[in-house]
Amino acid sequence: MSERIRLDIPVVLPDVGIAADRCIARLTALLAAHEGVEEAHLRNSTSAETLPQLCVHYDPDAVSLARIRDMISTAGATITDQFGHLVWQAEGISHQRRARTVAETLSASPGVVEAVVSAAGMIRIEFDRQKTSEEAIRAELDRLDAPIITSETASASHAHDHKHRKGDHSNDNDAEGHDHAHGGIFGSQTELIFALLCGGLLASGFAAEKLTSAPPWFSLTCYLAAYGFGGWFTLREAIDNLRLKRFEIDTLMLVAAAGAGALGAWAEGALLLFLFSLGHALEHYAMGRAKRAIEALAELAPRTAMVRRGEGQVEIPVEDLVIGDTVVVKPNERLAADGFVVTGRSSVNQAPVTGESVSVDKEPVSDRAQAASRPDTVSAEHRVFAGTINGPGAIEIAVTRLSADTTLAKVVQMVSEAETQKSPTQRFTDRFERVFVPTVLALVMVLLFAWTVVDEPFRDSFYRAMAVLVAASPCALAIATPSAVLSGVARAARGGVLIKGGGPLENLGSLTALAFDKTGTLTEGRPRITDIVPASGVSESDLMKIAVAVERLSDHPLAAAIVRDGEQFLGGQDIPVASDLSSLTGRGVQASVAGKIVLIGKAEMFGHDGFPALSSQSAQTIEHLREQGRTTMAVQIGDRDLGIIGLLDTPRAAAKQTIARLKALGILRMIMISGDNQRVAAAVAGEVGIDEAWGDLMPEDKVAAIAKLRAEMPVAMVGDGVNDAPAMANATVGIAMGAAGSDVALETADVALMADDLSHLPFAVGLSLSTRWVIRQNLVVSLGVVALLVPATVMGLGIGPAVMAHEGSTLLVVFNALRLLAYRDNGGGK
Template identity: 70%
Template sequence: MSGDHKHDHKHEGADDHAGHAHNHGGIFGANTELFFALGSGVALVVGFALQKLVPDISGWIPLALFLCAYALGGFFTVGEAVENLKRRRFEIDTLMLVAAAGAAALGHWAEGSLLLFLFSLGHALEHYAMGRAKRAIEALGELAPRTARVRRGQDIVETPVEQLEIGDLVVVRPNERLPADGFVVAGNTSINQAPVTGESMPVDKHPVADPAEARTRHASITSASIVFAGTINGTGAIEIETTRKSTDTTLAKVVRMVSEAETQKSPTQRFTDRFERIFVPLVLVLTFVLLFAWVVVDEPFRDSFYRAMAVLVAASPCALAIATPSAVLSGVARAARAGVLIKGGAPLESLGAINAIAFDKTGTLTEGRPRITDVVPFEGVDATELLRVAVAVERLSDHPLAEAIARDGAERLGNIAVQTASSLHSLTGKGVTAQLDGQTVFIGKPEMFGTDGVSPLDASARQTVGQLREQGRTLMVVRHGSRDLGVIGLLDTPRPAAREALDKLRTMGVQRMIMISGDHQKAAEAIAAQVGLTEAWGDLMPDHKVEAIKGLRSGANVAMVGDGVNDAPAMATATVGIAMGAAGSDVALETADVALMGDDLSKLPFTIGLSRQTRSIIRQNLFVSLGVVAFLVPATIFGLGIGPAIALHEGSTLLVVFNALRLLAYRERL
């Protein structure tokens, strides 16, 4: 995509914070690091208590306990430091070990133990907290069952989902989770699709009319027959024919993309990385200089060394390193639970800064299921001939307007036979051509005629088109050979949730909302008025939509909301591309920065609100992390000890992580 962030799907920086994202296992499983940290704390407290409360005790007993605290507290820290050094990185873990070794060299075993205890406890709790966000993502992948009941002839065999092949017939009982993506071939039911699309109400499902056609033309399958792995069957038993292997299901793709989103850096994250690359060397230089403070200040080397170690600890940007990734991961996980796929930190942050939104009309603000409203034959042609030619050609196309003409036209023809057309060719944004009875058929917008070598309409035809256009109809003119047969008028239906969603966006402060459409201006204005928009741009070809988005971007951050297929160029040009109804659509999932998995426009205000809350939390985290460092560095220079510095430092790290985790509980404000 154009713009600074568009579709940079490299795993940039996947390891940049490896020291902050390990899932440490061991004899206690994922909680091993936490048990080691708590063990370090127990050894520290007992050793300190014996040292202070039992003055006659032998000195080696408290020392042994402090050494135990060192070993337990530093165990995982040493491991991370070694891994970082192998990758030629000098990070926070190494700095902490140097500071602990310095405290030991000074004989401050208790303070060194406190340093490693608090650091290891902070990391253990940080990993635990981050694990919660990751588990919210991983839980999606666990929704699909491990086995499926597959029909093999007259038998039903239980098979691991990994062994399912495309075309297998799978039997799903009532109240079971579906094991695969596919389409219904037998049985009626309602399915809870919330795990994939976020829809709050179950969706009625029924079998496809023609399994053979569905098998060869997936685009002909309506949403009422499409099912997804991981969704929950209702009270009816059904059979589905699988259309994807287990590794390629919509659910698997969502889990994979959301997991990859963790590695996509946001603008703030890139800023903090640049800041750290400058800041850490400065800290090391400052520490080295402070080691020689005794040369200038009248104090023993021991005090200078202690102060240098305290500054080293205080200035380590641990909270800063985790401030943005924790918020991004939590925000992406929360969106995924609501049926919204956000591909990383860049679109998550950018969406919160959106102040203009362009909407495609068909399938976005409308149901995408237009109906024939007018069949107007030209002079010397009857309506039956017009419909027979139109239905014969449009049956070959999967465009929503073509489907409407084929469906409604066939209903109007009743039992009248329709011939078979061939050689369908699409003229993007204009119409189609095909062969019927040895002659070429043109069906498309009136604007198609008279351009690109297609002869124009005569005066009476243009007059008829003009009259229908004034009524806001979408028009398709039909020409067979050299004869203009007539014009078919269609009208789409606005989505019930469209007006409410647009009102919410307006309340949220989105300054400008525009509908851009390939339909003629009057049709665009008619739909815009019904959904509450004041701006509607019609008669736009795909390249014109791109130019329109470029014009909007000159003065605003623009989101483009479309279906992810014919609107892909415009979505790629926008600051953020948002695909509607992306469940099951590979093109939409790959094209968009943000994918609303269900056909639910009400998710858009939720997503923008979540993005704004994420931006707010990132700013709070940066303020806390930088503020603590700004306070601690001068404070330790002027005498603050390692103990209080560590407590404040690690406290700030935990604070920013738990602040970020608030996003997992985000709810849209009504």
């Protein structure tokens, strides 16, 4: 089913004056390339009063409105305040069928654009603020006996601007009381206790009937009481389904139990309800294990922080921290906030957030004010994250993010959202069920009238029809995929990998091709100057002074290397002041020094678009350096060459081993794409074990390259999630490295490797392969049991054995999925 959303262009892109602006074309191309988006186009206004609109057609099962917000945000746009985004944890949702009932009821509510509910009780809602409100949605959930126990509200202007309310955390003391109030008189265990009471009453009634001379009314009373306890939760679910004009397994079980009672087979009816309610309760328990694995992430960060106030220290709740606070962290304590180290040295165990197995050494920044002005550029040896564990040294950190905006908080929120994203297999099984259930009902209706054809009493025909009803109900099929996805996403998050839903989780394991960006992905991303070759009549110092002056104004990795190594080379010499920097995307930069135009960039930039050509000497130098695998930057002032600077970015230590492990996992084709010269790209690719290298690519060429690859086969794009965002959006799966602390990387990627460590990629691919294998196993079990039970019940198998096999298969697929929580990467040991 396709949904549409329309956004006013002046709101989406405030700086765009006309609808024909190139930004619109880039935005629509970015959206249309993404899986689940069927079409993105401009809807022109029909009158002068009507604003032009961006119209997006999308499949809500494949991509959420929140994800579309992320993509629009990645394109440098904002989104209208009209649509609200809620992510809530609800009580009273313990299985897939209940989740589907709540989701469909919410979706039918006025103003709700999308409502998706996971079997673990996570709810994601997109709503139109002009037609409904958060309070109205809460009231509807209370009516459905699915009250909210944890809530995160994202503002419409940004998909991850979350407001955490005090007392809404799942591990608060009041949360337990809330659960007790709504879960029943025994709290969250009410369903299991009711099932056991049903079983006890069934056993008592059966024993009294068969083994004693108790009056018949005693056994009947026990059976009726068993009906009450066993059917309590089932009846509630059936009523909700009937309101939606839908027959689910809960309704069918009640019909079967009522039919058994009408025929006087009270014991069999009570047995049916006992086994069904016990199966539900155990399924609830098993799914709770996967849910607790995700909730454990939220509990990593401490609830209080020790903050320096003047000469003293005071302990405050983490919600009261403000940016700029100085937090004191004692040895072996968990860090309470994201920030950078200002005092002390220590090693920090970052495994809870990034999955890194080795502690990372931390040291204070040299200039606190400068680091505070640009916190996102602070290097890894200074940056720390909430939820990580300090080592032996006491440190003090400057807070750079509020508690609701920490990397850990974003990961928890995104993992919660991922629970509600359906995988391709789940979308298939949902479509299958929509055809299969009516078919079963038709078969049952035929069997009800079998007594008119076969010489048997109506009682036997009715009993057989009810047995077929039970046997053919696709409970195991409904939970087979969601349980595996939930477990897989939870396990990935514990290993420092954020996977945004079942789609990326399944797709990653089906890929046979991977494309890598070079700089910062296969290489360290910290190039160093290896060669300084001045032109005739120019000294090395003169060349480096101009280069450093200009590159100080740029934030490109190559610019940072030139500034760092150039300042060290100059040793404190005076450096002129540059101004008016302009970036020539993918080629270089232009600035002004002492009134003269300075150009620094690739050789291919010169001699085109009005720029002076390089001298033959400079061209020969560049050719020679490229043969040695160097990245080259030519420097020109006015129309005179100053010289060539050669740089080398070393491949990551783990790159070669990672590529070998990926090949062992079945990735047949790997391509490195780079904006660097073809020979330099080929040299780096050969060093890490990649056969194909595509160099000389501008940013738009990378997008075209990924689109070309995707047309041939499914392909994943691995990059930093910032500069590579458009190319990643065009890939089947976009994978960002080093996403911890980078909002852009977290939002743009389908899969985010939290650590800046390439070795986590085989773990993600291996987990995806295991998840796909578990899903296939679950589908075989769920469909196989139905295929065996239906003929068996038609031939006379009773309701009791049918229910046992039915509930057994449901529990089997759930516990099979839970094996993913214990997945270990043989190569990386996660």
